[in-house]
Amino acid sequence: MKKILLAAALVATLSVNAQQELKGGAKGAPVINKDNSVTFAIKAPEAKKVTLHLDYTTDTEMQRGDNGVWTYTTKPLKPEMYRYNYVVDGVKVLDTENVYRIRDVATVMSMFIIDGEEEPCLYSVTNVPHGNVSQVWYDSPTLGTKRRMCVYTPAGYEDSHTRYPVLYLLHGSGGDETAWLEQGRTAQIADNLIAQGKAEPMIIVMPNGNVDENAAPGDAETGLVNPTFSHQKWMEGTFENSFNDIVNYVDNHYRTMKMKRRRAIAGLSMGGYHSLYISANNPGDYAYVGLFSAAINPKKGVESPIYNNLEEKLKTQFHQRVKLYWIGIGEDDFLYKDNAKFTRMLDKNRLRYTYEESSGGHEWRNWRKYLSQFMPLLFK
Amino acid sequence: MKKILLAAALVATLSVNAQQELKGGAKGAPVINKDNSVTFAIKAPEAKKVTLHLDYTTDTEMQRGDNGVWTYTTKPLKPEMYRYNYVVDGVKVLDTENVYRIRDVATVMSMFIIDGEEEPCLYSVTNVPHGNVSQVWYDSPTLGTKRRMCVYTPAGYEDSHTRYPVLYLLHGSGGDETAWLEQGRTAQIADNLIAQGKAEPMIIVMPNGNVDENAAPGDAETGLVNPTFSHQKWMEGTFENSFNDIVNYVDNHYRTMKMKRRRAIAGLSMGGYHSLYISANNPGDYAYVGLFSAAINPKKGVESPIYNNLEEKLKTQFHQRVKLYWIGIGEDDFLYKDNAKFTRMLDKNRLRYTYEESSGGHEWRNWRKYLSQFMPLLFK
Numbered sequence: 001m002k003k004i005l006l007a008a009a010l011v012a013t014l015s016v017n018a019q020q021e022l023k024g025g026a027k028g029a030p031v032i033n034k035d036n037s038v039t040f041a042i043k044a045p046e047a048k049k050v051t052l053h054l055d056y057t058t059d060t061e062m063q064r065g066d067n068g069v070w071t072y073t074t075k076p077l078k079p080e081m082y083r084y085n086y087v088v089d090g091v092k093v094l095d096t097e098n099v100y101r102i103r104d105v106a107t108v109m110s111m112f113i114i115d116g117e118e119e120p121c122l123y124s125v126t127n128v129p130h131g132n133v134s135q136v137w138y139d140s141p142t143l144g145t146k147r148r149m150c151v152y153t154p155a156g157y158e159d160s161h162t163r164y165p166v167l168y169l170l171h172g173s174g175g176d177e178t179a180w181l182e183q184g185r186t187a188q189i190a191d192n193l194i195a196q197g198k199a200e201p202m203i204i205v206m207p208n209g210n211v212d213e214n215a216a217p218g219d220a221e222t223g224l225v226n227p228t229f230s231h232q233k234w235m236e237g238t239f240e241n242s243f244n245d246i247v248n249y250v251d252n253h254y255r256t257m258k259m260k261r262r263r264a265i266a267g268l269s270m271g272g273y274h275s276l277y278i279s280a281n282n283p284g285d286y287a288y289v290g291l292f293s294a295a296i297n298p299k300k301g302v303e304s305p306i307y308n309n310l311e312e313k314l315k316t317q318f319h320q321r322v323k324l325y326w327i328g329i330g331e332d333d334f335l336y337k338d339n340a341k342f343t344r345m346l347d348k349n350r351l352r353y354t355y356e357e358s359s360g361g362h363e364w365r366n367w368r369k370y371l372s373q374f375m376p377l378l379f380k
Numbered sequence: 381m382k383k384i385l386l387a388a389a390l391v392a393t394l395s396v397n398a399q400q401e402l403k404g405g406a407k408g409a410p411v412i413n414k415d416n417s418v419t420f421a422i423k424a425p426e427a428k429k430v431t432l433h434l435d436y437t438t439d440t441e442m443q444r445g446d447n448g449v450w451t452y453t454t455k456p457l458k459p460e461m462y463r464y465n466y467v468v469d470g471v472k473v474l475d476t477e478n479v480y481r482i483r484d485v486a487t488v489m490s491m492f493i494i495d496g497e498e499e500p501c502l503y504s505v506t507n508v509p510h511g512n513v514s515q516v517w518y519d520s521p522t523l524g525t526k527r528r529m530c531v532y533t534p535a536g537y538e539d540s541h542t543r544y545p546v547l548y549l550l551h552g553s554g555g556d557e558t559a560w561l562e563q564g565r566t567a568q569i570a571d572n573l574i575a576q577g578k579a580e581p582m583i584i585v586m587p588n589g590n591v592d593e594n595a596a597p598g599d600a601e602t603g604l605v606n607p608t609f610s611h612q613k614w615m616e617g618t619f620e621n622s623f624n625d626i627v628n629y630v631d632n633h634y635r636t637m638k639m640k641r642r643r644a645i646a647g648l649s650m651g652g653y654h655s656l657y658i659s660a661n662n663p664g665d666y667a668y669v670g671l672f673s674a675a676i677n678p679k680k681g682v683e684s685p686i687y688n689n690l691e692e693k694l695k696t697q698f699h700q701r702v703k704l705y706w707i708g709i710g711e712d713d714f715l716y717k718d719n720a721k722f723t724r725m726l727d728k729n730r731l732r733y734t735y736e737e738s739s740g741g742h743e744w745r746n747w748r749k750y751l752s753q754f755m756p757l758l759f760k
Contacts, residue, residue: 029606042471043470043471044469044470044471045470046428046469046470047469047471048426088468088469088471088473089424089426089427089468089469090423090424090425090426091422091423091424091427091468091471091473092473092476093468093471093472093473094474094488096472096488097486097606098604098606099483099486099487099488099597099598099606099607100598100604101481101488103479106477106479107479108474108476108479108481111604112604113603113604124603125598125599125600125601125603126601127601128601129517129526130517130526130528131517132514132515132516132517133514133515134512134513134514134515135512135513135514136512136538137509137510137511137512137535146509146510148510155517158516158633217479218479218480218505219505220505221505221506221507221508223493223504223505224478224480224491224492224493226409226477226478226479227479253538
């Protein structure tokens, strides 16, 4: 069993008595124990109360040791990427002993990964060939600006003349072109699935779906602004209308297979919405479509030809051979009902799709999982 | 005057009474005031003592307001990138209202940038054409492994057939292939200098100088390990001996000008040491050399032909036409004496170099500045 270890130097000095030794004064990075329980520790001698906030668990009060180090050990955790922070007397504190942090819109948390019993989690960096990741500025003639996207090219791309299929992978509201890489672990999932022979080598293009933003917060001339959910032009058709600028750039600058059966589009939440309408309006372009916890319905009051006559457009799209129409939704997702209505409409029209209903809600745990399920089905 | 604003939404609601309003209960992101003073605020109602730790200043106790928000306003700050954190009753706290953080080895701090009175700081993202940045895995036949480097290609690279000169830019001990981009703001410095016509468009290659590490911590199969200064193979010749693997990969995969007068090598601290010995051992390869706060002397007990007969090698190198040999050192740098000895040796041999003595010590403030001074001198 391979473990992803935080604070390797610390861990190396710990043995079976890990928890005891931690309480003896070690620093704050979490220790992943042999049974995949995790021991957290933070030194705060003057604090009256320290709480651990950990993904997918309820907040827990930590116990103070005689030395002022507060600790807590979880039950064994499932393989997954986890985020956490401490709250010390009401003040949010990231783990200063752990440099690995992750941003979700304007929230930053510490993170770690639990690997599986037999093999590493798909989200871990493993000893396999790695694809390259580029931050690429492209011209959008439709929008009249330069914009940035992230592009994953599979291992071997640079040293071959092969052409590759392309997955366009779109983020949700509040996200940007970095979201699928950082929270989605897309490069790791792709590296691992391709190395295991479970997914075809493919180019993955991650654009920025906020048309009034040239790049992720901090990477455009607007400077170090606070990331936000609110964008002026948002699910009103402009992104969908300008999307072919991205496809044209990619087809002109990468060794792609410029054909429908070698092109997929998928996204989470708002990105699922974008994937739904972009593929429905361009029935000749995408043989594979993935809607991950997708928003289905246009916002109230929004008028765009993009969103009109969806049912008719879908009939046309499906009759022109969609190889895979993949829908994933969590049973607790606030968009569950909208997706249920949507699949009933597809059923009524006898339009065939693949449906994955998972536990959980509108969250990255599901989107990483959906991507891991979706990628092996592409370009077969 | 353009300001880089943190928490733009907050700032938008503030006017001349910024500080008063902040004390009224606003959240913690620093507000950059019109005179470039900066107001910090953190809510910690139960704390007994809150200290601000800010780069290039002494630690300061913050003042508690009636509402439990602790604040402090600095004097006007010079244009620069600044890092900071709070210490709340002995616990280090990053600014949870500011998503911009920066890692230096195993230390993470919050950050912001102060722009100049007339124009943005060179380290800011401005409204100019942007180069692309790629994380690239390459084969190192000498080391027998795949390794990762970061590569900046200037704006326009993808849409031209032009060949470009190359700057190899090397990090210091404790750093990795991301250091010059993150702490060094290399992409911003290059974008700005090139757009202003002050530097030639160039490719900038940032390798990983730790040969027992395939990629930055967290990006190799060793997983989410704690970044450290200590590497087993460290300044003992292996990196220098394997460096041509990098040059060959770059020359074979990018549109480079494969000639000495279009190739530069520079680095900070250990990277300066690498630049010194790589260029001295390959006198036909680099017409431009930059030593930024360079380590000069091999570690005690290290034996490698790379480090032998330096004086003779330098004479050969300089006599084969070095266009620029640039040495920068801070007056408080712990390597000042070694650099002074080195320049005396160059003087004695009448080997001509350019010398910049700055204030300050062994710190990123100097290395960003040296890069900004060095780049405009290249490939003229």
